[in-house]
Amino acid sequence: MKELQKKILEEGHALSESILKVDSFLNHKVDPSLMYSIGKSFAEHFKDMGITKIFTIESSGIAPAVMTALQMDLPMVILKKKESKILSEDVYQTTVHSFTKDSDYELTLSKKYICPEDNILIIDDFLANGEASKGTIRLVEQCGAKVTGIEIVIEKSFQPGRKLLDKQGYHVYSLARIKRLAKDTIEFMD
Ligand code: G4P
Numbered sequence: 667m668k669e670l671q672k673k674i675l676e677e678g679h680a681l682s683e684s685i686l687k688v689d690s691f692l693n694h695k696v697d698p699s700l701m702y703s704i705g706k707s708f709a710e711h712f713k714d715m716g717i718t719k720i721f722t723i724e725s726s727g728i729a730p731a732v733m734t735a736l737q738m739d740l741p742m743v744i745l746k747k748k749e750s751k752i753l754s755e756d757v758y759q760t761t762v763h764s765f766t767k768d769s770d771y772e773l774t775l776s777k778k779y780i781c782p783e784d785n786i787l788i789i790d791d792f793l794a795n796g797e798a799s800k801g802t803i804r805l806v807e808q809c810g811a812k813v814t815g816i817e818i819v820i821e822k823s824f825q826p827g828r829k830l831l832d833k834q835g836y837h838v839y840s841l842a843r844i845k846r847l848a849k850d851t852i853e854f855m856d
Pocket of ligand 1: 684686688726727767791792794796798799827
């Protein structure tokens with residue numbers, strides 16, 4: 667998506683060979699018009715595929731996910747990150763490890779907001795190691811529902827997440843695919 671690539675080049679900062687800072691339009695301050703365009707592209711890609719709900723993970727996935735949900739006229743569900751397990755029959759939970767943050771959290775979904783007939787579209791801001799997507803897939807599949815696709819705003823293609831999800835047969839659509847980061851350098855895949 668050209669508009670997104672332009673924004674990343676103008677406002678993004680490669681902090682290291684693995685971290686891209688995009689606080690000015692995605693992770694801290696949010697650009698609503700860019701989020702709307704992202705939602706349009708995401709909605710177009712999975713139209714007519716029988717999606718019933720959009721799932722995202724708090725917090726930076728919410729803006730692109732809500733714009734997509736609006737344009738697909740679908741409900742959106744935010745998966746919560748809890749610090750510890752909840753002893754309740756009412757939720758699905760799974761432990762997710764973040765390599766970027768070197769920490770674990772309990773990804774949590776209320777059983778009220780999913781049913782076995784659902785076809786879920788997962789939306790997130792970044793794809794790095796794929797742990798958040800894998801955790802979301804586990805929760806959806808625990809219920810007996812299906813993950814129809816995964817949409818990502820910025821994929822760091824040099825990290826393992828994309829290959830891993832491709833290998834497992836999931837349909838992944840990313841709007842910006844980054845081949846390489848280095849101090850003050852951002853390179854996209856062709
Ligand atoms: P993974 O799901 O692909 O395995 O990613 P990982 O756990 O490694 O990432 C953990 C958090 O770090 C996620 O945010 C993810 O969006 C963010 N992240 C990963 N790589 C980058 C990067 O290069 N730049 C930025 N800006 N963020 C990155 P989170 O903890 O869920 O936070 P948030 O959604 O509340 O912002």
